[in-house]
Amino acid sequence: MRCVVCSTLQLQGLTDWHTSCSACGYEGAALSVKINAQPDGAPVDELEREVGLKSLRQENFRDILSVVLKHVKPGARRLLDVGCAHGWFLETARAHFDVLGVEPDSVVGSRTASRGLPVRPGYFPDALTPDESFDVIVFNDVIEHIPDIASALEACNARLSENGLLVLNLPNSRGFFYRLSKIFARLGWRNPFNRLWQKDLPSPHVHYFNPRNLELLVTRHGFVSVYSGQLPSMRKKGLFERIRCTGDISGFSLYLQYFAVLCSIPVLSVFPSDIIFCVFRKAKSGAFRPGVLSAQ
Numbered sequence: 001m002r003c004v005v006c007s008t009l010q011l012q013g014l015t016d017w018h019t020s021c022s023a024c025g026y027e028g029a030a031l032s033v034k035i036n037a038q039p040d041g042a043p044v045d046e047l048e049r050e051v052g053l054k055s056l057r058q059e060n061f062r063d064i065l066s067v068v069l070k071h072v073k074p075g076a077r078r079l080l081d082v083g084c085a086h087g088w089f090l091e092t093a094r095a096h097f098d099v100l101g102v103e104p105d106s107v108v109g110s111r112t113a114s115r116g117l118p119v120r121p122g123y124f125p126d127a128l129t130p131d132e133s134f135d136v137i138v139f140n141d142v143i144e145h146i147p148d149i150a151s152a153l154e155a156c157n158a159r160l161s162e163n164g165l166l167v168l169n170l171p172n173s174r175g176f177f178y179r180l181s182k183i184f185a186r187l188g189w190r191n192p193f194n195r196l197w198q199k200d201l202p203s204p205h206v207h208y209f210n211p212r213n214l215e216l217l218v219t220r221h222g223f224v225s226v227y228s229g230q231l232p233s234m235r236k237k238g239l240f241e242r243i244r245c246t247g248d249i250s251g252f253s254l255y256l257q258y259f260a261v262l263c264s265i266p267v268l269s270v271f272p273s274d275i276i277f278c279v280f281r282k283a284k285s286g287a288f289r290p291g292v293l294s295a296q
Helices: 046-071 088-093 106-113 149-159 176-186 191-196 211-219 239-245 251-268
Strands: 018-020 027-029 078-082 098-103 119-121 134-140 160-171 223-231 275-282
Touching: 046 088, 046 134, 046 160, 046 223, 046 275, 078 088, 088 098, 088 134, 098 106, 106 119, 134 149, 149 160, 149 211, 160 211, 160 223, 176 191, 211 223, 211 275
Parallel strands: 078 098, 078 134, 098 119, 134 160
Antiparallel strands: 018 027, 160 275, 223 275
């Protein structure tokens, strides 16, 4: 398989489904997406996931929106949230934009729509009408799940208005926990590595980027970078609920892990976060010339 960023032939990674690019550092996975399919094992408890993730996501979404508002063009109104899931970003952004969500998971999407949020079932861009365009398109923990990422970026460019913004929030291959999981995998313990790729879930990760190769990929599809940063992968608020929903943990072990992670949060701030947050602007027609970025 060729690297989706630089077209270099990828190398075998840490498992039979994992690959890596020695040129730019991109990592890929040959994992199947099975949204809306009958699960092989126990179904994902979305209510439990909602409790575990809501506090962290809402805090991060407020940070994302504050950056978007600094860079969005005057008069921008239309915002599309691709893979809007529980609708938390729609709720955060609707005070400033006319929002629309697209969600392929029928169960999650129906629950979000029942709260009165504008959610359309289906995949991006197929769920849109031919004439729909937006001033901002957002992918919160979504772009890394899309196998044909090149086509998705091309669709974003086509659907964005002049000087529109593309907002990406996704896992970081240079993050502390991801690097630690790779060390464990090399030592024979693959559970943390599999979990970070969301292996065996209906929508696993199929890409892992770092800030450098992500910028290289996106700018090659007609965008220019206007902001690049990180978001906390752990916050004190909602931490206990998140740990409780991430596995079969109970009793003393649950509280032990909670206090261990709680004490580690100040230390983790000195390491790269496991979440990248980038904003790109659609380049002016005829004025864009892709740059060549050196991979690190």
